[in-house]
Amino acid sequence: MQFSLPHTIESGLGETMIFKEIIQEPDGDKVIIEGRCKPKAGPTMHIHFKQDEAITVVKGKMGCQILGQEPEYYGVGQTATFLRNVPHRFWNAGEDELVISSWVKPVNSLIFFLTTLYAAQKKSGSGRPEMFDAAYLMTKYKHEYDMPELPFFVKKVIMPVTYLIGSFLGKYRKFYGAPEPLK
Numbered sequence: 001m002q003f004s005l006p007h008t009i010e011s012g013l014g015e016t017m018i019f020k021e022i023i024q025e026p027d028g029d030k031v032i033i034e035g036r037c038k039p040k041a042g043p044t045m046h047i048h049f050k051q052d053e054a055i056t057v058v059k060g061k062m063g064c065q066i067l068g069q070e071p072e073y074y075g076v077g078q079t080a081t082f083l084r085n086v087p088h089r090f091w092n093a094g095e096d097e098l099v100i101s102s103w104v105k106p107v108n109s110l111i112f113f114l115t116t117l118y119a120a121q122k123k124s125g126s127g128r129p130e131m132f133d134a135a136y137l138m139t140k141y142k143h144e145y146d147m148p149e150l151p152f153f154v155k156k157v158i159m160p161v162t163y164l165i166g167s168f169l170g171k172y173r174k175f176y177g178a179p180e181p182l183k
Contacts, residue, residue: 010118012125017118019033032102039092048084050108050143053104056079057076057078064080067086113145134162136163
């Protein structure tokens with residue numbers, strides 16, 4: 001699946017991301033992203049196993065946290081960098097809209113993954129993504145992304161079983177052409 005850029009996604013939970021462009025670099029491609037978060041909104045604790053990420057505050061105040069560490073706060077012009085394999089999260093820590101400029105490198109399946117995740121969150125109408133789509137993402141792309149706060153039993157039993165049921169029911173035909181997962 002290819003997405004023409006710019007490509008905008010909304011979580012339904014106060015987060016918007018615009019994938020603006022992909023820059024080809026000798027050591028891999030980098031996607032440039034503009035993000036907007038309403039107060040207190042932001043992604044849950046997550047890990048990119050294959051990618052590095054940097055987030056610069058354009059407007060507002062951003063809170064960031066690495067798993068097991070105290071939160072840190074960033075203002076306009078400040079940048080938080082998260083290397084691959086580091087569990088992290090960020091959120092709007094201010095009273096006004098948070099606007100960020102970020103990059104993720106290499107892109108791999110990121111645009112597809114986040115587009116599908118945000119659509120599943122909107123579909124469910126809650127903070128949790130729709131179960132079959134979540135199972136698809138967390139099972140198929142388990143070597144690329146993880147949510148460390150998700151219980152072990154859910155990740156290792158519930159998600160794979162739900163994925164198998166979804167496959168049997170034909171729930172994933174809509175993902176024909178999705179990026180192949182990295183190992």
